Amino acid sequence: MEKTSSRLAAEAIHLRRHGELAKGDPVALPLVMTSMYHLPGDPAGFRQYGRFDNPTWQAVETLLGHIEEAEALAFPSGMGAISAVFFSLLRSGDRVLLPADGYYTTRVLAERFLKPLGVDHDLRPTASFGEGAFDGYRLVFVETPSNPGLDICDIAAVASAAHAAGAVVVADNTTMTPLGQRPLDLGADVVVAADTKAPNGHSDALFGHVASRDATITKAVAEWRKLSGAIPGPFEAWLVHRGLETLEIRFDRMCSTAELLAPRLAAHPAVKALRYPGLDGDPSHNLARAQMERFGFMIGLTLESEAAAERFIDGCEFLQPATSFGGVHSSAERRARWGDAVGSGFVRLSVGCEPAEELWKALNEALDG
Ligand SMILES: *Cc1c(COP(=O)(O)O)cnc(C)c1O
Numbered sequence: 001m002e003k004t005s006s007r008l009a010a011e012a013i014h015l016r017r018h019g020e021l022a023k024g025d026p027v028a029l030p031l032v033m034t035s036m037y038h039l040p041g042d043p044a045g046f047r048q049y050g051r052f053d054n055p056t057w058q059a060v061e062t063l064l065g066h067i068e069e070a071e072a073l074a075f076p077s078g079m080g081a082i083s084a085v086f087f088s089l090l091r092s093g094d095r096v097l098l099p100a101d102g103y104y105t106t107r108v109l110a111e112r113f114l115k116p117l118g119v120d121h122d123l124r125p126t127a128s129f130g131e132g133a134f135d136g137y138r139l140v141f142v143e144t145p146s147n148p149g150l151d152i153c154d155i156a157a158v159a160s161a162a163h164a165a166g167a168v169v170v171a172d173n174t175t176m177t178p179l180g181q182r183p184l185d186l187g188a189d190v191v192v193a194a195d196t197k198a199p200n201g202h203s204d205a206l207f208g209h210v211a212s213r214d215a216t217i218t219k220a221v222a223e224w225r226k227l228s229g230a231i232p233g234p235f236e237a238w239l240v241h242r243g244l245e246t247l248e249i250r251f252d253r254m255c256s257t258a259e260l261l262a263p264r265l266a267a268h269p270a271v272k273a274l275r276y277p278g279l280d281g282d283p284s285h286n287l288a289r290a291q292m293e294r295f296g297f298m299i300g301l302t303l304e305s306e307a308a309a310e311r312f313i314d315g316c317e318f319l320q321p322a323t324s325f326g327g328v329h330s331s332a333e334r335r336a337r338w339g340d341a342v343g344s345g346f347v348r349l350s351v352g353c354e355p356a357e358e359l360w361k362a363l364n365e366a367l368d369g
Helices: 004-013 015-019 054-066 078-090 106-118 125-133 154-163 214-230 233-243 247-267 285-291 308-316 357-369
Strands: 070-073 095-101 120-124 137-145 168-172 190-194 208-212 273-275 296-303 333-334 346-350
Touching: 004 015, 004 054, 004 247, 015 054, 054 070, 054 208, 054 233, 054 346, 070 078, 070 190, 070 214, 078 106, 078 168, 078 208, 078 214, 095 106, 106 120, 106 208, 120 125, 125 137, 125 154, 137 154, 137 357, 154 168, 168 333, 208 285, 214 346, 247 357, 308 346
Parallel strands: 095 120, 095 137, 137 168, 168 190
Antiparallel strands: 070 208, 190 208, 273 296, 296 346, 333 346
16 A cells, blocks of 8 residues: 555545636535436547446546545445456356355355356355465455454455466455455455445445456456446435545544444353454454454344344344444344354444444443343
């Protein structure tokens, strides 16, 4: 990384001023809702059609690209971004390595739609991802920390071994955002992420992006987007742009609160087990210290039973019972309800932006109750 995350975040707030604004222009990003552009005569060199580009997406791509220090391409969801990478880079006969314990929809997509096209895959647990060989894979996909188990793999080690075997390395960086972990600096070729989560942060839009410093890859992904029509809506792009302007302050609060809460929650008698990469003694801790800028805002806690977990989630004044994570409101859910390979009392807690001690009081009371 050439610049620190703090430097990038500060620059991001002033990006429009230095990049785009002429005297008299609005300081806030205009929302441009259009399918057509005024286009008489020779169309070359001008905006042509709403599926090809839009000034509001371009603004969010410029901002995401600045923070990633890469070219960024916006998509209507995290899965839209992941699909674009798969369908633009893979060919029949290729083989893919996926995390066994990552976001389950990625595996379902590979099973249901890549496999019938002749692209088969293997699954490997994140905690031991670097231990096996990478020969024969065209694409190696990591997700670290993995959602929901919060296991970690060494991105730099995986990238160098996978590159030696001729694979493209893709990192799903949703759980950390580019301010918390920088997979491209660690050697990954491509980052995919669900900006639905912390980057937007207000739980009112789905969005995703692909980022890469390899122009061959971004060219293929951009062409796939243009031809498939998997384009983001300008209004969602506008919301995500607005969210990104406060990502640094929200992410900082969320991670700091999670760091404060994790040891307190771990010490509570109702908590049978707790996973947080920032916790001394967590299996992920040493690698997390080396590879991540922060320890994240997600905590995995195991309560005694399904009933105890549901009581905790429903009974806590400051927890939103909901799937998904990364919003200003803390939220939680039992992942076993979706079939993730976790215990029935396992709760994925996404720490939000509430003042930390107020949140702790509410969590503590709900655990006591
Ligand atoms: C949520 C999520 C996705 C998918 O994002 P959508 O915006 O819901 O499509 C992909 N990967 C991870 C790790 C996620 O948490």
